[in-house]
Amino acid sequence: MTIERRTVLKGMLGTTALIAAPAVLRAQGAPFKIGLLTVKTGPLAQGGIQMEQGIAAFLKEKNGTLGGRKIELIVADTGGNPAGAKTKAQEVVERDNVNVILGPLAAFELLAITDYVREKQTPLISLAAAEDVTQRKANPFVIRPSATSAQTCHVMGDYAAKDMKYKRAATISEDFAFGYEQMAGFQRAFEDNGGKVVKKLWPPLVTPDYTPYIAQIGNVDCVFNGFAGSNPVKFMRAYADLGVKSKVPLLAGWTAMDDALLRSLGDEAVGVLSAAWYSADFESPSNKRFVAAMQKDYNVLPGGYSAGMYVAGQCVEAAIAKLGSKADDRKALADELHNVSLIDTPRGPVKFDKYGNVIGDVFIRKCERKDGKLVNTVIKRYPNVSQFWTYDETAFLAAPVYARDVPPAKNLE
């Protein structure tokens, strides 16, 4: 499974591609270089490894060739911290001279290198959710094919209030920016549709026991959680063990109920509703190919981290195909990436707004047990969801970025 850095898919190219398309190969010039900034060590490594698997699965499907160009993939481990992300970005840009960067994973890593990629004029396709990267601090070299933190949470707020008719909600998420932005989005859409967020709980990033937090939830109709990494597993287990789950339904953001987590979960996850921009259960031709490949090569059900990288690969492919020989012009590539419009991706149709953020579908899924296995079954699909949801773009951007107390929670008890 381990993909050696700088083996650069040589094996794949050497065998499959040579047999399949020798003429094309001979016609090609220098390879098109993709630098993947991911996390292979430390607490974020699980998501980072899934990212690498996602792009590797895509390149394998394409025989290591996108838009007629041979692809060289360079994988760098940032260690999951901002300074590491900066150094590794310098490595892939200045030493390896990549055409495009995929990654990094965490918001604080992305924020550490956005100015740098702008200065070096290198396009970057990230999964990190930090709102402002495609809003108040939009960067012409950055596109995001996944979602902002709140993009799926607006949808969940809307669904909880309108479809589920919940009136009172509590939110719980890690005490950091990704959590704040998610909960803010949920709260805004939920309260705009008549709901009330009466409790907001913020356990620290590393919390050995969630019991004291769950005990504070009180009298509500639902709990929305936005945990990430391996925390959702711990949280949901405690939530079910304390017997709260049977009384208060649990809602989740995409990282809290990611398909890749399902194999670590048990009955505690059954019935949880989640809003996500990707679902392994989604029926599109490319998603079926992708899920099958991931199960064959890595024996995993792919989640958002892998799917996001697959979609990122599709965006690169579309841009190369459009630009042809001009694909090595990094500025042209960045501009073209903004214009990419795809019909068939594992997450459905994808296009980008002028800030570089995706406009795509958001799924409401319900976790069920089918044939003994957990699946997130899509029960509702919101098409073409923008990062601004239904709000006016100008007013949205004029307001301060979502934070712990922004927008203020007026209904706390």
Add this chain to the structure above:
Amino acid sequence: MSLRSPRFAALAISILLLLTLPAWVGNPYYINIASQILFWAVVALALNVLVGYAGLVSLGHAGLFGMAGYTAGLLLQAGHGHLVADIAAIVATLLTSAIFAILSLRSTGIGFLMITLALGQILWGIAYRWASLTNGDNGVNITTRPEFLGINLANASAFYYATLVVFGLAVISMAVFVRSPFGASVRGTRDQARRMNALGYNVWLIRFMAFLISGFWTGVAGLLFVYYNQFISPQVMALQTSAEVLLMVISGGTGTLLGPVVGAAIVVIMKNVVSAYIERWNLVLGVIFVAIISFMPEGLVPGTARLWRYGWHRLTSRKPSAGDKPGDRAQ
């Protein structure tokens, strides 16, 4: 040190190599790695003042490091000039160091370590939680590097030379410090605090001053760090940074001038260069540390010097004298 001595030759060669580094390294990426080694070496040298010479192990230096970075970053963001931001950063770090010292010097040994650890974590907590000021874990961006004598430090080589100048000043000041009567009194408080006291020295004040020197250079390195990354977030103030710098000092050799520099080089190279080739670079780093502690418990620099002397002795005389067996410590 005479002009013909091997130490002088080694010194001259290293200075020459450092001065010409951008020319023979070529690729800006490696020049940047060299800059990183130099500013981490400055922090390690700063911590070494406390750990090596004063015998006080601090785990709060990441807080001081971040204090300088955040002060400069926030002032720059508020539209102040580089000079104002830099001076304010150093002053803020010195004040914080003074407060750290006043609180932590009530104790030595484990007590000192725990108090500095707690103080460092408080600063980390402030950076992380006081989001209206520090922007929380989304961090602070610095759009430009300063210009210095008309040279824009945005260029990798220019930044390297600026860092090299600071590093040179740090090394010289450490060398002066070690040889000065004050340096001797600091070592005195490490080895025989009660006797120093009995001799009429103000042990507390000596340690306090040592803390300020350490804090000053940590602040300077913090500034270099923030200018290098053009970004600072609470991660860098976390305990891990303090521990890493301490590892640099211990692995290189406490109480030596060269040790912290070598330690910084090992850690930075492992983290940034070797990690590109070996996925489990953490493991390799761990093995290196264990090897150093097992075979050269005094640190890499004194340990190598010991082996060198031993080998030299074996080569030059058939009868090794009792004083130069490998078991002897360098100190």
